[in-house]
Amino acid sequence: MIDLDDVSVSAGEVRLLAPISASVDAGGALIVRGRNGAGKSTLLRVIAGVRAPTSGAVRIGGDIVTERDRRMRRRVAVMIGLPPAAPDLTVADHVLLVATTWEEDAAAAAALASGVLSELGLTSLAERYPHELSSGQMQLFGLALVLARPFEVLVIDEPEQRLDPEHVDVVIRVLRARRDRGATLVVATHDPRLAAGLAGRTLWLDAAA
Numbered sequence: 001m002i003d004l005d006d007v008s009v010s011a012g013e014v015r016l017l018a019p020i021s022a023s024v025d026a027g028g029a030l031i032v033r034g035r036n037g038a039g040k041s042t043l044l045r046v047i048a049g050v051r052a053p054t055s056g057a058v059r060i061g062g063d064i065v066t067e068r069d070r071r072m073r074r075r076v077a078v079m080i081g082l083p084p085a086a087p088d089l090t091v092a093d094h095v096l097l098v099a100t101t102w103e104e105d106a107a108a109a110a111a112l113a114s115g116v117l118s119e120l121g122l123t124s125l126a127e128r129y130p131h132e133l134s135s136g137q138m139q140l141f142g143l144a145l146v147l148a149r150p151f152e153v154l155v156i157d158e159p160e161q162r163l164d165p166e167h168v169d170v171v172i173r174v175l176r177a178r179r180d181r182g183a184t185l186v187v188a189t190h191d192p193r194l195a196a197g198l199a200g201r202t203l204w205l206d207a208a209a
């Protein structure tokens, strides 16, 4: 499903990601581990198509990844950092906006949006504005946005950030559920519990420089 063929990233003389090859089958999970600065976020950006590799290639379902291709965008959902939020839209408005962008049937979009909010325990916060959320709640909000759209591949950088242990469990459950439905996961994490909970294949990165 995802093939990384000798992928590396440099910026001038600086090496952000040392050459790496790996593959993950459809419905599998690739857990990206490594110390600060090892290149995890860089690798995820390359898999997401938002950064071109300096060498090598990333293929998803045999196709070279490019973010400009809408068919590819539909297949790959990405959360690297928190998404921007519109100050005048509520949590529910945001999630519904994403769902209706991709889902033509309004009732199906509404059901998807409310289902995602419920799964992440955000229903009681649905009418809040983004600035009225705590940092952990913002993290869950960001996850809700990425889950409220279709994907075959879900790329998430450190989903455990800002979350207490109970909410890390919620995230493990939610991501496992997506995998059970056939999605392929690529997750960078520093949390051994999250890594174990996703039960995927671990790719350890060494610091590039």
Ligand SMILES: Nc1ncnc2c1ncn2[C@@H]1O[C@H](COP(=O)(O)OP(=O)(O)OP(=O)(O)O)[C@@H](O)[C@H]1O
Binding pocket: 011, 014, 015, 016, 017, 034, 035, 036, 037, 038, 039, 040, 041, 042, 043, 209
């Ligand atoms: N634009 C850039 N120019 C030069 N070096 C960069 C740039 N962006 C990142 N780096 C460097 O590339 C390396 C990899 O960074 P990256 O963010 O991918 O690491 P990471 O494994 O995700 O780290 P962390 O665990 O801290 O999130 C780091 O040494 C970083 O300083």
